[in-house]
Amino acid sequence: MSPITKSSAAPAAVAYDPTWKTILECASIEVFEMMVGVRPQLNSASTSEPSGEQTAMVGMAGALCGMTALRCAKATASRFAALMLGEAAAADPSSSGDALGELCNMVAGNFKSKISTLADHCMLSVPTVITGDSYSMDTSSPTECVTVPLLFEGQPLWVSLIIHT
Amino acid sequence: MKKLKVLIVDDASVMRKIIERALRQAGLELTEVLEASNGAEGLAQVQTGGLDMIFSDINMPVMDGLEFLKSLAGVDAAKGVPVIMITTEGSEARVVEALSAGAKGYLRKPFTPEQVKERVAALLGVGQ
Numbered sequence: 001m002s003p004i005t006k007s008s009a010a011p012a013a014v015a016y017d018p019t020w021k022t023i024l025e026c027a028s029i030e031v032f033e034m035m036v037g038v039r040p041q042l043n044s045a046s047t048s049e050p051s052g053e054q055t056a057m058v059g060m061a062g063a064l065c066g067m068t069a070l071r072c073a074k075a076t077a078s079r080f081a082a083l084m085l086g087e088a089a090a091a092d093p094s095s096s097g098d099a100l101g102e103l104c105n106m107v108a109g110n111f112k113s114k115i116s117t118l119a120d121h122c123m124l125s126v127p128t129v130i131t132g133d134s135y136s137m138d139t140s141s142p143t144e145c146v147t148v149p150l151l152f153e154g155q156p157l158w159v160s161l162i163i164h165t
Numbered sequence: 166m167k168k169l170k171v172l173i174v175d176d177a178s179v180m181r182k183i184i185e186r187a188l189r190q191a192g193l194e195l196t197e198v199l200e201a202s203n204g205a206e207g208l209a210q211v212q213t214g215g216l217d218m219i220f221s222d223i224n225m226p227v228m229d230g231l232e233f234l235k236s237l238a239g240v241d242a243a244k245g246v247p248v249i250m251i252t253t254e255g256s257e258a259r260v261v262e263a264l265s266a267g268a269k270g271y272l273r274k275p276f277t278p279e280q281v282k283e284r285v286a287a288l289l290g291v292g293q
Contacts, residue, residue, distance in 0.1 A: 034275035035183070085182050098179035106274045109253035113273070120256050126176075 011063040011121035016144045016163050020115070025148050027111040028159045030086065031103060032152065036083045043156060046149035050158035052076070054097060054102035055135045059125035063118055065164040066123075068108035068144070072098060072157035074131070079153065101127030107159055167289070168196040170215050174207035174233060175222040175251065184220055184281070185249070191282030204233025214242040218270060220272075223252045223259055231259070234266045247288045 020123045025042060033039040048127045052073040074096065080098035081090040089095060105127050110116040139162055171188065173181045181200045199216075201207035203278060205228040207221065219237075223230035230250055233253050236241040244275040252260060260271050 031275045034277050040206065084186070086186060089182050089186075095179065098177070100212065102177055102179050102183070105253055110275060120258050 012063075014063040014117045014121070016114075020111075020147065020161065023075070023114050024107075024111050024146055024161050027114060027116070028148055028150065030106050031106045031110050032150075035103065035106060036080055036152075038083065038144070038153065040150040040152040040157070043149040045152045046156065048156070050147060050160060051133060052157070053131060055101055055130040056097070056100040056106040057128045058101075058104050059128075060108060060112070060122055063121035064112070066139075066162045068104055068111065069137075069160045069162065070104040070157065071102070071105060071154060071160070072152075076152060076155045076157055080153075089100050097131060099127040101129045110113045111161070130147055137149060167217075169217040170199070170287070171195060172199040172207060172210050172216050172219045174204060174210075174225070175244060176202050176225040177222075178202070178215075180222065180251075182184070182205040187276070187281040188285070189218040190278035190291065191285070193282065193285060204228030204230060204236065208231050208236055208240065211237065211240055211246075216246045218285065219243075219246055219248045219250060221250055223250055223263065224287045231262055231266060232271075234268055235279065237276070238267065240260050249284055250286070254293040257291075 027151040029040055050071040053073050054077040055069055055071040057067050057069045077096035078090065079102045080103060084099050086097060104114065108124050112122045118156055121146050142165045144165050145160060145161045150157050150159065173184050175181045179186050185198050199210045202224045220235055221230045234248055245271050250263040250268045250271040251274065252271060253274045263271060272280065272284060
């Protein structure tokens with residue numbers, strides 16, 4: 001019988017840590033600054049719930065189960081696409097969703113890479129993008145939800161980490 | 166400055182466009198940019214020959230980046246063509262595996278055009 005190796009064992013669950021909000025802020029700002037070329041500002045005064053017609057989501061599984069979500073107005077997502085791909089490529093109607101999905105993927109990846117217990121032990125799904133704002137999202141409890149409100153060129157966007165604890 | 170023919174392998178079309186744009190923003194001259202959405206398509210593109218560099222994602226359906234990288238060892242047209250792996254997840258284990266399998270470097274998303282240029286310059290001595 002072969003011995004059970006570390007790589008074949010399921011990763012131990014990592015408990016939510018309140019410092020993750022700061023890490024999520026850093027991870028998000030870094031992704032936008034590097035990939036979009038504009039540094040978003042923390043919108044600490046915001047008390048609004050996330051809103052907007054485009055939501056990108058990336059599932060997380062392994063040492064941490066949950067998802068990362070990025071939500072903003074369609075016009076804001078289009079602006080991201082234009083800055084990331086150029087105006088011509090961004091004219092493609094699917095580009096804003098694709099760009100938002102990729103940004104969400106990078107935020108999730110950058111977040112987990114900053115936490116050593118997650119980096120090699122948490123897998124990410126491919127991004128899913130919802131277009132439209134008339135929906136509600138229910139997750140099985142218990143969960144922790146951390147939301148980082150940001151301002152990008154004066155427009156709001158929200159990065160959320162929803163964790164099944 | 167040398168003009169480059171590159172292959173970009175990534176299952177996300179938006180990411181392929183971002184990498185191409187980053188290469189152009191970095192001031193690199195591209196004669197041709199080939200695209201593939203997985204390793205199997207990438208192998209077919211490699212057969213066209215004349216590539217100066219390959220960028221490949223690690224996580225892809227059908228044939229992932231590591232399998233693609235290992236398969237390149239048996240392709241004459243890929244001999245001497247440097248491969249840069251692209252990863253989102255910050256997984257050190259996969260990066261180490263890629264480097265052991267012959268990748269000449271890696272880019273971790275997010276990245277800037279300057280970082281892309283640095284990798285290319287280090288490998289090909291262009292764009293400096």
